[in-house]
Amino acid sequence: MSDTRSRTPVESGGQPRTPVGLFIRQVIAELRKVVWPTQQQVVTYFFVVLVFVAVMMAYVAGLDFGLGKLMFAVFG
Secondary structure, eight states: OOOOTTOOTTTTTOOOOOOHHHHHHHHHHHHHHOOOOOHHHHHHHHHHHHHHHHHHHHHHHHHHHHHHHHHHHHHO
16 A cells, blocks of 8 residues: 655656746736627626526526425325
8 A cells, every 4th residue: 555645746646836926927828818808798798697597586486386386285
C-alpha cells in the first residue's frame, strides 16, 4: 500500500501549481478576449429569462395545486 498523502502534485503525476501572479495574468488575458453583450442584448436576455421563470413558476404551481386537490380527493 502506498502513502499518497505526502506526495507533491509532480510526484503523483499531476502538474505543478501555477504561481498566483501568472494565474491572475492569464485570467486577465482571457477576460480581454470576451465579447461582452451590449446593453440592448442584456435587457432582451433579462426579459426572456423573466418570462421563462414566470411560465415555469405557473406550471409548477398548477401541478402543485392539481396534485394537492387529487390527494385530498383520494385520501380526504
